[in-house]
Amino acid sequence: MPTEELRFEEFMAARWQPLFRTAYLLTGDRHDAEDLLQTALARTCVRWDSIRDKGAADSYVRQAMVHEAPRGWRRRGREVVAEHLPEAADDRLAVRADHLVLWQEVRRLPPRMRAVLVLRFFEDLSVAQTAHELGLSEGAVKSQTHHAVRRLRAALPDLELEETS
Amino acid sequence: MTTTEIREALHEVGDAVAAPAVDRLAFQARVRAERRRRTASRAVAGVAAAAVAGVVGTWAATGLVGGGPGADVTGAADAPVAGPVAPVPVALDGRLAVVAPDGAVARSEVRVEEVLGATGSGVVVVDRDSHVRLVPVSGSGTGTAFGRARDLVGTPVQDVHVDRSGLVLGYVDLDGTLHLRELGSDDDFLTGPVPAGDRVMSVDGNRWTTVSAAEGLVLHEGETSTMVGLEFPADAAELDGQTLAVGTSDGVEVFEASDGTPRFGGSLGAEVSALGAGGTLVVTATGQEQSDRGMSVGVWVLDAFTGTQEPLHGYDGGPVRDLAWVDDDEVALLAGAGSDELWVCSTTAGRCEQRLTAAVGTLGLPRS
Numbered sequence: 023m024p025t026e027e028l029r030f031e032e033f034m035a036a037r038w039q040p041l042f043r044t045a046y047l048l049t050g051d052r053h054d055a056e057d058l059l060q061t062a063l064a065r066t067c068v069r070w071d072s073i074r075d076k077g078a079a080d081s082y083v084r085q086a087m088v089h090e091a092p093r094g095w096r097r098r099g100r101e102v103v104a105e106h107l108p109e110a111a112d113d114r115l116a117v118r119a120d121h122l123v124l125w126q127e128v129r130r131l132p133p134r135m136r137a138v139l140v141l142r143f144f145e146d147l148s149v150a151q152t153a154h155e156l157g158l159s160e161g162a163v164k165s166q167t168h169h170a171v172r173r174l175r176a177a178l179p180d181l182e183l184e185e186t187s
Numbered sequence: 188m189t190t191t192e193i194r195e196a197l198h199e200v201g202d203a204v205a206a207p208a209v210d211r212l213a214f215q216a217r218v219r220a221e222r223r224r225r226t227a228s229r230a231v232a233g234v235a236a237a238a239v240a241g242v243v244g245t246w247a248a249t250g251l252v253g254g255g256p257g258a259d260v261t262g263a264a265d266a267p268v269a270g271p272v273a274p275v276p277v278a279l280d281g282r283l284a285v286v287a288p289d290g291a292v293a294r295s296e297v298r299v300e301e302v303l304g305a306t307g308s309g310v311v312v313v314d315r316d317s318h319v320r321l322v323p324v325s326g327s328g329t330g331t332a333f334g335r336a337r338d339l340v341g342t343p344v345q346d347v348h349v350d351r352s353g354l355v356l357g358y359v360d361l362d363g364t365l366h367l368r369e370l371g372s373d374d375d376f377l378t379g380p381v382p383a384g385d386r387v388m389s390v391d392g393n394r395w396t397t398v399s400a401a402e403g404l405v406l407h408e409g410e411t412s413t414m415v416g417l418e419f420p421a422d423a424a425e426l427d428g429q430t431l432a433v434g435t436s437d438g439v440e441v442f443e444a445s446d447g448t449p450r451f452g453g454s455l456g457a458e459v460s461a462l463g464a465g466g467t468l469v470v471t472a473t474g475q476e477q478s479d480r481g482m483s484v485g486v487w488v489l490d491a492f493t494g495t496q497e498p499l500h501g502y503d504g505g506p507v508r509d510l511a512w513v514d515d516d517e518v519a520l521l522a523g524a525g526s527d528e529l530w531v532c533s534t535t536a537g538r539c540e541q542r543l544t545a546a547v548g549t550l551g552l553p554r555s
Binding site: 042043046052065120135166169 | 190192193194195196197198199200201202203204206207209210213214217218220221222428429443445446467490492493
């Protein structure tokens with residue numbers, strides 16, 4: 023698809039599903055993910071004409087989401103460290119048991135730390151790209167990754183997580 | 188096993204979650220709301236750039252500091268900021284006032300003990316009876332109007348803080364209980380005792396800091412408390428994002444907000460400092476004691492994660508007495524010896540401008 027001619031409606035139709043997955047990983051909740059993605063896409067929509075590189079629109083939406091996600095949490099006063107995180111019965115994920123356990127621990131991480139993991143290990147962004155999208159230094163991204171892995175390792179000693187770049 | 192495990196788990200979870208169909212009606216409503224918000228924000232910013240103050244639109248767009256729900260989220264498509272343009276809420280002659288970019292002052296009749304800061308819905312102040320009040324502000328420049336103040340708590344408070352998002356209010360009641368609630372809500376989402384002798388220093392979402400003679404500085408998050416190791420007693424502790432910035436008599440020290448680990452292993456030596464939006468920047472300035480010891484006076488912006496520091500240009504005032512962020516980008520400074528000078532610096536533009544001179548002892552910055 024020629025990015026120069028890409029219209030917002032086409033972009034949204036093509037990218038809704040993958041961006042929803044990212045939103046879900048950032049929020050850990052379907053409803054919050056939909057809310058977050060709609061907010062980010064609405065902002066992108068009204069700025070569409072001023073986004074010169076339409077090929078970078080994914081990045082634009084992701085930046086909107088990673089900046090908005092902690093605010094959504096603050097508005098709800100959540101991020102409580104709970105024994106069992108809420109998940110509707112019909113919202114169970116068909117994933118490997120050990121991956122589900124790891125995912126539950128990722129959901130307990132602070133929003134920014136979780137965002138670093140999602141951008142680096144789900145979106146497969148480099149440290150520099152992650153730093154750019156989060157508005158952090160590269161050192162901060164490395165530090166956040168280190169602390170995230172340390173937390174996960176402490177919570178899940180059997181997984182013996184190690185840090186690799 | 189390596190971080191490959193994290194990668195695999197995230198991809199498996201991502202693949203397993205099915206996206207709902209796009210709710211077109213809801214999305215169109217959001218787009219309309221975003222257009223209205225953006226139009227209001229741009230109109231005010233344009234007027235402000237022309238040296239006429241804009242109050243509601245700017246604050247509604249940016250929150251207190253760190254951005255409110257309507258904050259612009261990327262700068263990719265926006266023009267760079269030319270200089271300080273934010274209106275600054277201050278305590279002037281004991282009343283709430285707003286200082287426009289051109290130095291014009293809009294004075295309210297609201298008598299205040301302290302101005303806490305601007306939020307998307309108005310300016311939060313502590314009045315002379317120790318009540319926390321939200322003062323709606325509308326219009327701009329000489330047309331600025333102050334609405335009827337609303338009591339946010341209903342009773343006097345011992346202490347009060349608004350977090351940097353401008354969304355969470357934390358106050359200590361007269362019985363020594365800390366209440367955390369969304370700004371404007373009557374319901375707490377968290378309460379807890381503050382032991383006698385302890386003092387709440389800052390709040391951020393469901394986190395807060397206290398200082399006591401026995402334990403020093405303590406970082407609280409939900410049920411978890413972490414003592415923060417300090418060589419000097421904490422005079423101030425600011426919390427936002429991943430950063431805890433602590434002001435001591437030795438300067439500002441920066442810690443990881445997650446576990447209180449020192450980020451740089453020592454004080455950064457600034458006498459006056461303030462942590463900015465998202466915990467990514469700290470603005471520091473030379474204070475009176477440092478000036479007396481022969482240090483040159485200046486203002487700098489420090490990357491809270493790397494420790495790199497850049498000067499902010501254009502400041503030629505004396506030692507700085509107080510600092511307060513007024514939005515995501517701009518910082519207000521209080522300086523002056525025989526008078527109170529208000530300066531405003533844009534960290535994006537790297538530039539400071541003097542905005543107001545008032546009689547000494549009459550001007551108070553927002554707490555930030």
